Amino acid sequence: MRLSRYFLPILREVPKEAEIVSHRLMLRAGMVRQESAGIYAWLPLGLRVLNKVCAIVREEQNRAGAIELLMPTIQSADLWRESGRYDDYGKEMLRIRDRHEREMLFGPTNEEMITEIVRGYVKSYKSLPLNLYHIQWKFRDEVRPRFGVYRSREFLMKDAYSFDLDAEGARHSYNKMFVAYLRTFSRMGLKAIPMVADTGPIGGNLSHEFIILASTGESEVFCHADYLDKAVPGAGTDFEDRAGLQGLVDQWTELYAATSEKHDSDAFGAIPEPRRLAARGIEVGHIFYFGTKYSAPFGAKVQGPDGAEHMIHMGSYGIGPSRLVAALIEASHDEAGIVWPEAVAPFRVGILNLKTGDSATDAACEDLYARLVAAGIDVLYDDTDERAGAKFASADLIGLPWQILVGPKSLAAGKVELKRRVDGTRELVSPDDVLERLTA
């Protein structure tokens, strides 16, 4: 993408309304714009990151055998009366009356709707196990939305729902998502630690929150430091191997890890002192097993191999991609701006033309740009007539992992500078070497 033809409205001044660093940086980097309280438009740069986050989430859901569908945003109130949650949910639910005065709502979650769908089609244990997920916009009418997309009213959610004949099968489905979540966050460059969690309004008796450590995190967390060095299960993990998967989950839950709500200071004290980690954390995922909590009121049952009817055992599994974009920034930034992990960077590479209008510099940039694009690399070419200092600042602010600085001086020696955003190191290399390094 040529910056001169792109829409990247960078703000030089720090927006006053933003209280946390991810919100400030997302506004300054032209990633989002507030449209109403807690409601944001995703500008082109922000949308690119959001899409990359979703793509990783999707790949790992699919790898674990979950199947994607897409439920609507508007739901009928009657559906929520069946589960009894219509009154429970309180003012956070955005309630709507349509032109015929029918009571509707903007869905904050989808346990009811997915249970109704499965009830409508699935009659036999032979159709199970089943895990259905979607990635859809949801709404929670927070009384005081703030922190940008980190806690917005309209937000994007990946929610998966598993359906099994019995508790044992449901545990396997839970374990699949547990491992899928470990892989998902790891691929985004995050170290997420599964912690025993409260189940809240979703219900159930087995639940883990996936927490990343960040000094600006909202909650206090306590865990064994060994979690930080644990190897995440590989892409070749056999999700159908029940015992193997349970073994992986056991390895990831045997050491102490808890949020402050579930903190047990004796258990924490039993960790050898140098390995005790008390820090701040951000929740990036939450998984639940809740048995028949929704299938029972909805009458979602199947005929088992024994010929009898069985209530389906369910779990649900959430990741908020829009919130995750903010969490990624909270976990990875410096004074100059965002430091994107490569897998979720809006563009992996930036080309900075340090003397636009100089024919040799322009030609070298055009050549590099064409070759990187042909190699399938996401590249943002700063071909504007801004001065070099402003281009450096913008590329660092928006966090491009690799920046190729092209100017007449180094070009005269047949070189360009290759800069790594993460540590600021620069190297003089030939354009051919740049290409080789970035396509390796």
Next chain:
Amino acid sequence: MRLSRYFLPILREVPKEAEIVSHRLMLRAGMVRQESAGIYAWLPLGLRVLNKVCAIVREEQNRAGAIELLMPTIQSADLWRESGRYDDYGKEMLRIRDRHEREMLFGPTNEEMITEIVRGYVKSYKSLPLNLYHIQWKFRDEVRPRFGVYRSREFLMKDAYSFDLDAEGARHSYNKMFVAYLRTFSRMGLKAIPMVADTGPIGGNLSHEFIILASTGESEVFCHADYLDKAVPGAGTDFEDRAGLQGLVDQWTELYAATSEKHDSDAFGAIPEPRRLAARGIEVGHIFYFGTKYSAPFGAKVQGPDGAEHMIHMGSYGIGPSRLVAALIEASHDEAGIVWPEAVAPFRVGILNLKTGDSATDAACEDLYARLVAAGIDVLYDDTDERAGAKFASADLIGLPWQILVGPKSLAAGKVELKRRVDGTRELVSPDDVLERLTA
């Protein structure tokens, strides 16, 4: 995808509530499920088609230089008061009050919001031209929703908005979208004819509807039959070549084409009789140039090269991907079910195991499946224990363009049957030849 692990709830009986063929077939093929009046969940098979439609739309928008962002579904009523459309819109607008009694709405279109965004950032003609688009769920509270996703209340829309310094620039932006739309529909296997159209509530004085012919179409259309054989502009079209693009648009508008609302029987009568085409059509896209209708009330202006302030000239450009899925079926089906054009088929290839459990048949299917997947082909492998007749019926109902029938008899001769959905032709070929044919 193995059918045994997929979620494809096929209905054998014809649903009574469905009045038009696309609605019947989408319900029977397990593509969608109604959740409330005019509100549908997209089941996995339907979502695959919707995603393929969106991918083509997106590629052609990007090719024409449009830039993707994503605006929220919920908008503030105040935004619509600025344009004066809040009261105009009537009961089709889904109006909402949040917990603080603020007036909100579920966006039916985005002229107001995008104008507010551009007003907030764009100050100079140097930032123009600009074309911003998004693909987002919208809501129109139809008094009597019916025909499934063909006329639903919650629907997916690609809407693009162009911003130019003057009318001449805006005409070029309009022409870019005109050509992009020709290419978009053509890539989906549709012959879409641009027809002069009313501008309705969007406003403006230049507008085309893109209409496909289908016997079940909602409107009467009249055009020169030469449109059916016209070659669509190629992928190499230079969208920056103003004169060239205007020439293409002129070629596509010089012959008579009009919907009944704009019909001129004298002009139609002037077409040589054998080339007069009166038929039924479905609108699949609509483009508008409306000058300063929104920029003026919003004060969206830029400084021009002359130093003076200029109101921005705008256009908007819509395609409804969810409705388009239904239109594709209206245009392409037979008594056995849907006949998908390959580019939008949920799976391009089906493998039908005609004797599941027979070791040679299973092995041949597994081998073919593995090789097709490795070649990057979307394939649905029917590995269930249904009888052969049911498998034939399902594959035809869901419209798989290529079906590989694998049974013991032909396998004994080293062959499988390759069936084309579009004409039902079958050919006995070796598995190696199947692979070569489908990957060619």
